[in-house]
Amino acid sequence: MSNDLVLKMTGLVVKAPTGATLVDHVDVELQRGQVLGLIGESGAGKSTIGLAAMGYGRGGCKITEGLIVVDGISLMEGTRETREAIRGARIAYVAQSAAASFNPAHRIGQQIMEGPLYHGLMSKAEAKAWMLELLHALQLPDPETFANRYPHQVSGGQLQRAMVAMAMSCRPDILVLDEPTTALDVTTQIEVLALLRSLIQRYRTAALYITHDLAVVAQIADRIMVLRHGKMVELGSAEDVLEAPKQDYTRRLVAEREASIAGEQAELKTGDMLLEVKNATAYYGKKLVLSDVNCHVRRGETLAIVGESGSGKSTLARIIAGLPPHSSGIITLGGQRLPGSYKQRSREELRRIQLVYQLPDVALNPRQTVGEIIGRPMKFYFGMTEDQRKAEIARLLELIGLPTDFAGRLPGALSGGQKQRVCIARALAAKPDLIICDEVTSALDPLVAEEILKLLRELQDELSVSYLFITHDLGVVRRLADRTMVMQKGRVVETGTTKAIFEPPYEAYTKQLITSVPELRRDWLDDILKARVAG
Structure with missing residues (x-):
């Protein structure tokens, strides 16, 4: 692998315990500082590919074919100890459901600090300082107090942001971001997207960004892979895929996203x-x-x-x-x-x-x-x-x-x-x-x-x-x-x-919500951030 190529997956095949093929001969390449967006319908294989990048198959799923190489290390040929040493430290995962990923018996701050301490990357004081810095950057309220809370004591959106902090705690080479803003409101989503993009650029972190929201992936991805039924439908630069999709399925996804933004007013009903x-x-x-x-x-x-x-x-x-x-x-x-x-x-x-x-x-x-x-x-x-x-x-x-x-x-x-x-x-x-x-x-x-x-x-x-x-x-x-x-x-x-x-006229906070809905254009996030600074 070249110095810039940090992830290479070739001919990846993943099967369910029933024998059904979940991912069918998919190839993935990821460079340092590059974000590859994986989009497609539910069950298309997006999350399965993200987990396979860590050499892992959930729920009894097995990687039956293919080559997975992370920064020159083959996960399929390496030992279990090799894979465990890479997970968390070199490649980190942000799950779709933060509530299912946090231990309810431990405080949030302890769980964010666990990675760098376990892998011996920081002292306890350094890990705590970095944890608080991440919580502050993710705009979580009163980081010291927040860190001492248990997962059930915060909202779903706050817990999802805490999980981003946990993933970044070891400053990994690769992030697997599985719907990281799904649980976030539109105003918070802007801040998290901006933070993720800045962290990726600052540390040249590579990322697989798994999402069903085309407007979100448009703000952060360099390339986009469209998946359906476990197979790759289309692959190209973000601009090409979003502005001039070649495949009918991709065109349907783009058309549906544009329709959802416009919205069609529901018919007003009255009843008892x-x-x-x-x-x-x-x-x-x-x-x-x-x-x-x-x-x-x-x-x-x-x-x-x-x-x-x-x-x-x-x-x-x-x-x-x-x-x-x-x-x-x-x-x-x-x-x-x-x-x-x-x-x-x-x-x-x-x-x-x-x-x-x-x-x-x-x-x-x-x-x-x-x-x-x-x-x-x-x-x-x-x-x-x-x-x-x-x-x-x-x-x-x-x-x-x-x-x-x-x-x-x-x-x-x-x-x-x-x-x-x-x-x-x-x-x-x-x-x-x-x-x-x-x-x-x-x-x-x-x-x-x-x-x-x-x-x-x-x-x-x-x-x-x-x-x-x-x-x-x-x-x-x-x-x-x-x-x-x-x-x-x-x-x-x-x-x-x-x-x-x-x-219009809008109440001020309602206007903030409406203007925070992502648009299907590459420069939307830059424009909204500039408007906030100017305003």
Whole structure:
């Protein structure tokens, strides 16, 4: 390998435990300081390639063919000790789900410092100073205090930024970035993208950037590889792939991204009042996280809640579902007041509100099959027999676009997008009145996300189900939501019809969110950073 070539993968083949081919003879070359974007639909093989770059196959997957060389060292021919010495120190991985990657029993700062200490790269004092510097650069609040928190004590977006810090802790030669901004709001995403780009340029770090967001990859990638069904569809410079795609599949991805930015306003619906939240206030310990929040959702309506990471969106969803933290206020469903805790709610009250979590890795039991996961609500709420459950499980799997034989698979054998669809099917199994959707499309590629949105709209029209839709994807809001509520620091900034929210004149914070949505052009990030400096 040349001095600048740090990663070379030739003829890579990865197979699932079932024998299915996940990656089919893919070649990858990566130079120092270069970013290769891997894009494609859920299950295309993007994450599998990223993990294979570390000589690793998850969930029993095996690298059956190919050559993998990291900075002159063959991972397939080397020993286990050789691979372990490279992982973390020479090549680091930022996972799609930070919550599933942090140890819940250890403080965040300790876990960020663990890499350089384990590999003997820094003293404890040096590792701590570098850890705090990274937390500060990633704009995490009060780095000293943040470092002493446990993973469950911070928001999903904050934990994802902490994972970027953990990956950079050893100053690796190669970063495998697997949807590193998926959990971030649009304003924070800008800062993380700018930081990643500056770190890559400063240390000449090479990176594989795995994402389904073309506008994001446009800001950071030098080259783009388009994948589908485990095969390479197209490879070229970022400019060529985004501005003049050669393959039909790539053109569809580009067209869908442009359509999602423009958005098509959802038709405004009205119906009987279903959910009302009055004067909701919530604390984590002594920390105020929600302050006097009021909102409502009518039957058959979608209310979108948007705002930056830590604004209180998911906390509001939790208290509506009867989950911690401690809160005060009044929540009514169909005119009947709900107890504050799920433990005090009747089985019928529990059935009527279902929650689809932001992080499917955390929400799904890795030891249960897909069929067991989807079938549990059927048994719990309706007492269905085994034959009835099997038939309903098959119907729901078809409804969400997964083969019926997925019922026998474990979550570890599924892609991130497939896991999220299973979570949606589990919620639908309870036949609820209200589904709280917490970033349900964030893990999906644009084409699959559009299919899920279409499915949600069809279900709403057919069943008059209501959605409380938490997201940082403003394109999704435009297309799905009847009304939108903007939150910041635990308070409601404004509420109105989605059409009114997205038309000028804007409230200042809402304008900041709207202008922070990435555009499908290479110089967008530079322009937005210059505007912030000037403004």
